[in-house]
Amino acid sequence: MKQFFVRILLILTLIIGIQSTNAVFAQNSNENTSVNNLTTEQFSGQDFTFLNLTPDQQAIGYEIFTVEQAEQWDRSNPIDYAGHVGKEVTVTNTVWIPEQKEYLVYMTVKDTGETLAEPTRNGQLASLVLSSDLAKAKDQFLGKTIYPKVRGLIGFNSEVKMPILIASPVTVIDVVPAIDAQKPISLIVSVNGEKAVLPIAYSWTNIPAANWSNAPAWQSYLFLTDPRQDLGWSHSAWKNIDKANVEEGMTKDQVRLSWGKPSRIDNDGAVWLYGPQKLTFSNDKVKTMEMLPSRIL
Secondary structure (H helix, E strand, O other): OHHHHHHHHHHHHHHHHHHHHHHHHHHHHHOOOOOOOOOHHHOOOOEEEEOOOOHHHHHHOOOOEEHHHHHOOOOOOOOOOOOOOOOEEEEEEEEEEOOOOEEEEEEEEOOOOOEEEEEOEOOEOOOEEEHHHHHHHHHHHOOOEEEEOOOEEEEOOOOOEEEOOOOOOEEEEEEEEEEEOOEEEEEEEEEOOEEEEEEEOOOOOOOOHHHOOOOOHHHHOEEOOOHHHHOOOOHHHHHHHHOOOOOOOOEHHHHHHHHOOOOEEEHHHOEEEEOOEEEEEEOOEEEEEEEOOHHHO
16 A cells, blocks of 8 residues: 555656646746737738848948839848838838749838838848837846846847856846847847847747747747756756757757757658757657768768
């Protein structure tokens, strides 16, 4: 009888542990998930904000043009940076141009009524962030402690990287438009008394649909709670992650934290490729690791 109760206790402990781990991932996946994952065809009626640009980009201007220029596919005279940075536009229409295999996205600047258009590249905009994404990111992250899934942050006053351990705690002190339309929001964070930048995408808007997942886009960049305490992973697993190592027995989540997104996924997710390194998974854990001959790559 005593052994029976011991077995029951062990089973309950295991179940609670699994539920706790799943709860952490659920929190990081689902909190504030009312995001707009918009395709280009759904941009009409949406407000967008001009991105910040690097000094060399500022000298060129935004990749946005007068309507006449854009319709002639003339990219020789983009609109200026200083007169538009920080302003909002409302998208009025998106038109597919078969000859270019791209869209023309028509917009009106909200405070001036100026009408403009941006030709997409590979179906995406290069100069704007969805305004609702920016507002929701501020609401969710400003003043909060987050745990970035990166080994380094961009220095606030330079592009020199500030090294950190993955999932180190940082505090978000500002949320602003970024310089990259694929990661169009910059979380300004405080770490060890210094300011740094974590660029993120809040939703999958303006990202090719082939790259979308069921989780919110921001989950690719950060945890909301301390995973070193909440996930229940072993000390050796975190030691491997800290050193960018992968070993047999590590889970897919651990591998992704350690090595990032694989360059290719085959066999319905059972095989991950990182350059010449091939990982084969069984029951969500690394079963084998091998180096592929260059002729196979």
